[in-house]
Amino acid sequence: MNAITVNSAFEQHFSTAPDITVRAPGRINLIGEHTDYNGGFVLPAAIDKAIWLAAGKRSDGRFAFYALDLNDNYVSDDADTVFQDRHKWANYLLGVISEARKDGLHIGGLNVVFGGDVPLGAGLSSSAALESGTMFILNELFQLGLSRMDIVRLAQRGENNFVGMKCGIMDMFASVISRENTVVRLDCRSLEYEYFPFDAPGYSLVLCDSGVKHTLVDSEYNTRREECEEGVAVLKQYNPGISTLRDVSLELLKQHAAELRPVVFRRCKYVVEEIARVQLACAALQRNDLATLGQLMFQTHDGLNLEYEVSVPEINFLVEKARENPAVLGARMMGGGFGGCTINLVETAGLEDFIETTSAAYLSKYGITLKTYPVKLTAGTSVIS
Ligand code: GLA
Secondary structure (H helix, E strand, O other), X not given: OOHHHHHHHHHHHHOOOOOEEEEEEEEEEOOOOXXXXXXXXXXXXXXXXXXXXXXXXXXXXXXXXXXXXXXXXXXXOOOOOOOOOOOOOHHHHHHHHHHHHHOOOOOOEEEEEEEEOOOOOOOOOHHHHHHHHHHHHHHHHXXXXXXXXXXXXXXXXXXXXXXXXXXXXXXXXXXXXXXXXXXXXXXXXXXXEEEEEOOOOOEEEEEEEEEEEOOOHHHHHHHHHHHHHHHHHHHHOOOOOOOOHHHOOHHHHHHOHHHXXXXXXXXXXXHHHHHHHHHHHHHHHHOOOHHHHHHHHHHHHHHHHHHOOOOOHHHHHHHHHHHHOOOEEEEEEOOOOOEEEEEEEEEHHHHHHHHHHHHHHHHHHHOOOOEEEEEOEXXXXXXXX
């Protein structure tokens, strides 16, 4: 899949050339998991797996979308953006249109064809790429004058308010704002960000896709958010300046441990420590200390598994295999949890052996053929033609 395939599908489908073609990438996150909705730091990057969208205006005010990979069509009945049950994927496009209109932005009729190679359900944020890519196109075609950060926020609102997943800002941010060969640290409280070159000759980032997708992921995700908020509500009584876990120190949290439900204490402890780990990871990157970065990734995994409790046995198994392998500097579950991928920082010389041995062990333990994706860090959403 690439821009050429999507463009020619557009021409076939709508008998005209598209006005614009956009590449909207998926993302990884090096470290900083479940910190975005807690006002903390994340360290994501866009990758060389993307969704391409070809689009053109139409004069009747309707929306016609074609999902190339699914060979499925959506056409709106009128100029309204109606929640779609039958074509669930269309909600990602309709959501951003609906949110943009709430802001009084003028959006006319639109044809879109899209397709890509971001594996679905693997935690690489294909939905955020689709939402951000759609918003990016709307901005260009209808000359909305939005900044990249405006696009990020509207895409997140589409997911939160229309699709109904209360995700944080990280995925859309990474898809839109990233630069080649860098990771970007976002302060999710102030929305300030800084690029850190990820320049690691001799090392590779590789994702291991567990092939597991837990159906509870959305509800569990929202529960984690509520547990964090419960912790904040208690701690706020002692310091009204606290509005998210970003404002909480480990010391304060421990002081009030007895007033928190044990599960809430565990969740909060993980988040407070994870926010600090992102800062340590950035410092390690700056001095090119990949060994420390790797250790921090393992620590994150332990926290996600034991304290935040969002891992699953298959993912733990993959991380344990990575831990046993001398070529691996660090590994952890990546993304929201309950399946998806692990991210592994591996010496390139030992990469082939790592993939082979981990795949064989995974197949024999779970009967699942492991998919692995070595990733390159790429620029964020951009116009291709
Ligand atoms: C999902 C959400 C993100 C973030 C991660 C966990 O990917 O969409 O906003 O919260 O989980 O770090």
